[in-house]
Amino acid sequence: MTMSERKTIDLEQGWEFMQKGITKLKNILEGLPEPQFSSEDYMMLYTTIYNMCTQKPPHDYSQQLYDKYRESFEEYITSTVLPSLKEKHDEFMLRELVKRWANHKVMVRWLSRFFHYLDRYFIARRSLPPLNEVGLTCFRDLVYQELNGKVRDAVISLIDQEREGEQIDRALLKNVLDIFVEIGMGQMDQYENDFEEAMLKDTAAYYSRKASSWILEDSCPDYMLKAEECLRREKDRVSHYLHSSSETKLLEKVQHELLSVYATQLLEKDNSGCHALLRDDKVEDLSRMFRLFFKIPKGLDPVSSIFKQHVTAEGTALVKQAEDAASNKKAEKKDVVGLQEQVFVRKVIELHDKYLAYVNDCFQNHTLFHKALKEAFEVFCNKGVAGSSSAELLATFCDNILKKGGSEKLSDEAIEETLEKVVKLLAYISDKDLFAEFYRKKLARRLLFDKSANDDHERSILTKLKQQCGGQFTSKMEGMVTDLTLARENQTSFEEYLSNNSHANPGIDLTVTVLTTGFWPSYKSFDLNLPPELVKCVEVFREFYQTKTKHRKLTWIYSLGTCNISGKFEPKTMELIVTTYQASALLLFNLSDRLSYSDIMTELNLTDDDVVRLLHSLSCAKYKILNKEPNTKTISPTDYFEFNSKFTDKMRRIKIPLPPVDEKKKVIEDVDKDRRYAIDASIVRIMKSRKVLGHQQLVMECVEQLGRMFKPDFKAIKKRIEDLITRDYLERDKENPNLFRYLA
């Protein structure tokens, strides 16, 4: 068949044929008995359209057919689809709609195949909406526009039924909601505007009602259980039939109504709120609280603030407890007070362990809670107990662990672990310099009096401190430990020297520990008049030391020395372990039997305090090596002393302790002095780079620079600024007295 031979089909004739095909299709859709389309049928229909579109004008019916294509849908919808939908309601209406929509899509598919030639040529050339779109638009404009309000209400009412625990046909809802999405033809506008908005509004209203009654009836944990369950169900709902884009919006609504609105009321419920949960260690409920409030904006702020209050209160209670214990025990025995403080530090460590675990587990390591924990510990860790600052307590605690025969008997691992925790606590203490100074004093005693239990532990805590506070913090302490190793080597070579130079041997075993001045705490030197026997020792060692180095100056610190002397008492000869001070005093009695207080004081060249202390240890304490006249319990400047030749003890070797002077005051004074230098240096550093700076800023920067070591007092900074003005490092601006200038 060629083109020229083809008979022209006119519109009416052609359309009549098409109409038959369309009616057959409708019948199939309506479920009437009708045989399926054969390929023959389909071919004929397509060809008819093809022919009608390819005839020469005026017999090209493309436009007319395009219009008729749309009209076919419109006719079917108005005559059949809409009436059938309108007579049904609620769930039945929804079912009908789903069915009609499915049919409609089938109809579009078939019709657009029949008319396919239009798509290929006419539509493409005129840039008209393609057949498929025209088909869907018909449904949107005629059915969807008419019914979407009703549909939406029906869906929402089903959702609410499900929320109340009824079983609903989820598949149906899914299909209905798919219509909202599909009808947008790639846009979400219909779903969002015609359905989602109302659904969210209804959700908010639903949970607002629920929350208002739950908050009154339920305890905080029950409420949270319900809230969590609701959120889980809503999430489930999204995955089953809502569009996935609704999830965030929906959950936000629910969270807002259930949690944000009632946050304060919920968290502060009297016997079950956040306070109570912390008090009763309700770990699971707290974890749930975190999970819930984590999701709402600023939701964790009140939780972390309650957490901080709780930890602060617990810690403050520990401080008070220790304070009470200390004041009760004070009357009885002094060393028991020390034990109480030891217990206090232990308890603080336990408290920290406990709540750090809360932060890590319940609160999922969240920074807000780390911050709260830190701030809480900073509050009570800086309070101090019974006149001792916490810096001192921590240093004493470490000393007790590290020294031989300390009150704590622990395995190596336990010691390591405890040290680790003490160092962690140190982070909360603002006076780190004070800790360092106390620590150094105690370390010096441990090292010099051979009281340190384990060298490895000493080094290990220094490593930990270094990691946390920086190298500057530990450099002196490390120097001290190293000094001691060097001193041991030095002693070996001294002994060698003596065996090679037997003429130099003083006849007394002498051990000298040579230390580096800068590393160690400052001690009084050369204060004592040594007895001639010991003077000789000093000279021998000095000679030896000269052979090793020419440029170093030896300073002798007698207050730290120990002597082993033999006392020839009438019952038996005994070995006395005493300090150099005590030995010097005792040796005086080799020459005279009886000495007055003032004799001893002039001979030894010591202060009243020292003389009283050492005479007390020899005549009034446990071992009475000297007899005192009059025989009273205290030393007075008018007393006389005599060697007690009748003295004896069941042991052959006894140690006569000389109680150390209370160094607390000196340590605090030293730290104060160091702080003045540190503030000066900091101010000069800042001003050197800034040249001109306001008072407030200068103070703030100074606090920031020094905060790592201590919290400088504003007044102290002010004093230092004024001092620097006097020393011409700074001047006040002539116009503005709040402004300082650096004078180079």
Next chain:
Amino acid sequence: MAVHRLVVSWHMKAATMCEFSKKEFIGGLQGLRMNSLEKFCEKIPFMRMELKDDCIFNIVIHFREIYNFVFGWAKEKGQKSLALDTAIRMWQLLFAEKQWPLVEHWSQFLQARHNKAISRDTWSQLLEFARTVDPALTNYDAEGAWPYLIDEFVEYLNENGIQNVQLNDLSQKR
């Protein structure tokens, strides 16, 4: 000691209290355009005026200049600060003219709590304090850069409830 002497000394740019070098003496008198004792005596009451009256602009400047001059003039040579008793005498003299109502409390406070020499900075800032902070301390800023001693003084006043008394005194005067 009469307050004139401060003013005369200032005119002569004298380096030390109670001493004039020949150069200072002649230079000062030339500056004042005086060539006889009579003229000098005539001028003296006006010198007092220079301190007293602070409603004219250039005289305000005079007072501050004289005030700051006094510190260097009255201190011991070679010292950086001014001995407390001298400082208190000078303040009483200077502020007697200026009528700073807290000067007596200030002197008492220094003797009770401080008892050390006064630095130049504290000296010059005290004038600022007397000028700008009202005696009831309503506009005193604790965060400001006032010297430490002045902060302490304010604390002292508050502790002793003195500022209230002052306030009452002032209102009675008005």
